[in-house]
Amino acid sequence: MITLNHYLILAALLFCIGVFGVLVRRNLLIIFMSIELMLSSVNLVFISFARYLNSMDGHVWVFMVLTVAAAEAAVGLGILVALFRNKPTLYVDEVKNLRG
C-alpha cells in the first residue's frame, strides 16, 4: 500500500538531491537543472496533499509554480548567455568578481 508518507519522502529526497546539486556542481546548467528538480519536488508535495485532502487548491498552485519555473528558466538562461559572453566559462567557481 502506497501512502502519503511515501510520496512525501520521495519529494524530500528529490528536494535534497536538488539542494545538493546546487551546492556542489560547478556547471551552471546543471545548477539550473537542480533548481528545477527542487521545484518539481515541491510540485509533487502539492499534488500529494491535493489528492490526500480532496482539494483543488494544490493543483492550482502547481500551475503557478510551473509558470514561475518557466519564467525563471528564461531569465536564468538569459543571465547564463550574458555571462558566457563576458567570460568564456560555465563554471561558477571561476566567476569570483564579488570576492572581498
Add this chain to the structure above:
Amino acid sequence: MLRTLYQYISPQSLSWLVIAFPLAGAVINGLHSLVTARLKKHTSHFLTSLVGCLFPILSFVIVCTLFITLIGFPTPTMNTPPLFTWIFSNHLTIDFGLKFDQLSLVMGMVVTGVGSLIHIYSMGYMGHDEGYTRYFCYLNLFLTFMLILVLADSLLLLFVGWEGVGLCSYLLIGFWFEDEEKAKAGKKAFIVNRIGDAGFLLGMFLIYTTLVSAQLPAGETEFRFFNIDVIRNYSAFLMPFATPICLLLFLGACGKSAQIPLYVWLPDAMAGPTPVSALIHAATMVTAGVYMVARLNFLYVLSPVALSTVAWVGAATALFAATIGLVQNDIKKVLAYSTISQLGYMFLALGVGAFSAAIFHLMTHAFFKALLFLGSGSVIHAMGGEQDIRNYGGLKDKLPITAWTFVVGALAIAGIFPFAGFFSKDAILWHAFHNGHTALWLMGFIGAGLTAFYMFRLVGMTFFGQPQMGVSKWNKVHESPPSMALVLIFLGVLSLVGGWVGIPEVFGGADRFHYWLAPVFGKSVVHETIEGSHASEIILTVVSFLWVLHFAILAWVMYAQRREGPVKLAERLQLVYKTLLNKYWVDEIYNFVFIRPIRFVSEKFLWNVVDAKVIDGCGVHGTGHMVLLWNRLITMAQTGVVQQYLFFFVVGAVLLIWKFVF
C-alpha cells in the same frame, strides 16, 4: 554724558582697572607680536614701548589714587563686590573679588611702582632684542598675575596669581630659549616650584575639609571657605590642624621664595634678561611667599611649631646663601644668592612674629635689590654681556651713574645708616632678639656681616681697583642710555629714603610703617612698649651697625686695594673655598639623590615598560591589531564563490526550521 560716566567712578569700580591695565597691555602686545609674526613684518618699537610702559604706570596711578582715597577713611580697607562668581557649588563658593587693605596696598604700590620703573628700564636694555614685543607682553602679563596675587580676596584666587607668576617666570627665564642652558633653567624653576605648589594645594585642601566638617553657620559664610576674611573669622576651627596647614603652605612659600630646601632654582633663573631678574626674581615674585605667610598671619600664630620652622628655615637660608655669595664670580649669581639670603631674613622676621618688619624689609629690599640688579644689568650692557666680576674693575670712571647708584644699593642692602636696609634689617634683628630668639638673632647678625662683605666685594671688584680687561674693551665701555640711568637714580633715591617710613621710636621716628600695618596683623603682634628695652635696642643697633660697617670696609680694602690677598686666602683655605664655590654641592646632591633615581625609574619603567609596552603596545597598537585580526577572520569567509554563500544560507535555513519544528 560725562555726568553718567562720573556716576560709575567709585573706588570699587576703579580697583578693577589695577588689574585690567597690565592685562590690556599684555593682550595688545601679544596680538601685536602674533600678527606681525604672521605677516612676517617687524613689530613696531614705538607701539610696544608705549603700550608696555604706559599701562603699568596707569596701574600704579590707580593704586596710588586708591591709596590716597582710602587713607581718608578710619579703616583704609575695601573689599570689592565680586566681579563674578567663579565657582558655585553645594559646598563651596568662590568669588572673583579684590581685597584692599593696608598690606595689599603696600604690596600693590611696590609691585606697580617698581614694576613700572623696570618696564621703563627695559626699553633701553632690551631695545635691540628680536623679541622686544614678546618680552613686554610677558612682563605685563607677569604684572597682571602679581597684582591678582597680592590683591586676591580668597586663597584660591591668590593661587591663580601664584601659578600665573610662576608661568611668566618660566617664560621669561627661558626668554632666549634658543640657548638650551637657558631653556633648562626655565624648566628647573618651573619644576622646583611645582613641588612647593603641591604643598600649597594640600594646605588649601586641609583648610577646606576642616572648615566643611566644622559645619559653620551657612548663612554667614555662604560656603566661601577660601575667602581670607572667612578663614580669619573662623580660624579657631582650624586650630587642631594649624600646624600641618601652616607647614604645607610654608612648603609652597619655600618653593616660590627660594628657601632651603627649594632654593636651587633661583640662581639658575639668572639666565633670563637682567630686568626680569630684577622684577621677578628679586623685587616681586619671590616675595610672594613672604606675602602669603604675612597674609595668613592669623593661621601661623595658632601654631608655634610652624612659626619656629619658618624662623629657623629663614635664618638658615639667610646664613647659608650669604656664605655661598661670598665667593661667586658671576655678578648676577652673587645678587641671586643675596636675594635668597634677604628672603631668609624676611622669613626669619615672620617666624619671630615681626610680620610688619618682614613686609618692611620686603619693601626696602624691592627698592635696593631692583636697583642692584638693574645696576648689574647696566654693567653687563656696558661690558657687552660679560658677567664675570674678575674681568671688571675700575668701572666707576666709565660708568659714574651706574657705579654710584650701585654703591647706594650696596650701602642699603648692607644696612648702613641712613639707607633703607638699615632700618628694615635692624627691625628684624631687634625683634628676633627682643622676642627671645637669641640663636636666631646671632645667625641673622652673622649673615648681616657676610651681606656687607659680599656686597662690597662686588662693588670693589666691579667699580674700583685696576681695570682687568684689555684696552680695546675698556674704550668700548659706555654709560647706559637715559631711560636706564634715570631709573637707576630714581631707585637710588628710593633706596635711601625708602626706610624712613619705618624709623623706630628710639631714633625719634614714629615707626609709621609698623602702625600702618598693625590692623592687618592685629592680634598676631604684641607691640612692645617696655621702657627699659630702648637702651638695649640702641646698643644692639649700634653694635650691628659697626659690625656691618667693619665688614664693608674690610671687603672694600681686600678686593679694591690689594687683590692678591683674597687669592692667597683662598689657597690657604682651599677646602672651604672649594665648598663655597661649588655651592656646597647641593645641586650635585639633589641630582644624585632625587633627579637620577627619578630619571632612572622614568626611563626604564615608566617609559620603556608602561608607556612603550602597556599604553602603546596594548592600548594604541593593540586596538589596531585586534581590528585587523577580526578583519582577516571575516574576510576569509568572503570568497566570492556563490555556492559557499548558498551553503551558509542552507545551513541557516535548516537550523531555523529545526528550531521551529522540534
